[in-house]
Amino acid sequence: MVVVVRQSTFSQSHEKANGVDLYPWLKALHLVAVISWMAGLLYLPRLYVYHCAQAPGSEASETFKVMERKLLRYIMNPAMIVSFALGFWLIWELGSGAWSLGWLHAKLALVLVLAVMHGLMAKWRRDFELDRNQHSSGFYRVMNEVPTVLMIGIVILAVVQPF
Numbered sequence: 001m002v003v004v005v006r007q008s009t010f011s012q013s014h015e016k017a018n019g020v021d022l023y024p025w026l027k028a029l030h031l032v033a034v035i036s037w038m039a040g041l042l043y044l045p046r047l048y049v050y051h052c053a054q055a056p057g058s059e060a061s062e063t064f065k066v067m068e069r070k071l072l073r074y075i076m077n078p079a080m081i082v083s084f085a086l087g088f089w090l091i092w093e094l095g096s097g098a099w100s101l102g103w104l105h106a107k108l109a110l111v112l113v114l115a116v117m118h119g120l121m122a123k124w125r126r127d128f129e130l131d132r133n134q135h136s137s138g139f140y141r142v143m144n145e146v147p148t149v150l151m152i153g154i155v156i157l158a159v160v161q162p163f
């Protein structure tokens, strides 16, 4: 008889001594953090699209600067840090066998690209802050699609775990 054990089953064997299974709580909080991070990654380039149409120094441009700074500083940066911290805590809970999971390697590679996008968005925000934006609204429209495509790949890898 062949017994197939799904990798998610492997994640369910972390009953704690006090009877509370920490794993699903970590995963739930990981998803809350990831959703918050993604909301920012999808919205910030959209703000840049509209910001491009404003004259530097105008009241509207200054308002966009405040919105962009607050979104990045108070939502996206903390949400990214919490997503990473809880993600690596989940890996630690899974044990050393987790590092041989193919889907996890692929997911981490895509997450790394997402983090690079985050860094680029932070750079573009500084450029806007100094009235030195160098890109067109069309550029930001295209950049807006990158996190969407990455998110689709990451969620399929994490949920379907195809390899």
Ligand code: HEM
Pocket (backbone or CB within 6 Å): 007, 008, 011, 027, 030, 031, 034, 038, 083, 084, 086, 087, 088, 090, 091, 094, 111, 114, 151, 154, 155, 158, 159
């Ligand atoms: C360094 C960053 C990250 C690490 C280390 C990480 C790691 C993990 C781990 C180990 C799990 C548990 C998998 C299981 O129990 O089967 C998980 C779950 C999940 N992660 Fe991440 N993750 C990270 C970032 C992200 C991002 C950016 C997204 C989405 C854009 C994401 C989406 C998910 C989803 C949807 C699940 C639930 C999968 C399920 O149980 O069906 N993760 N993550």
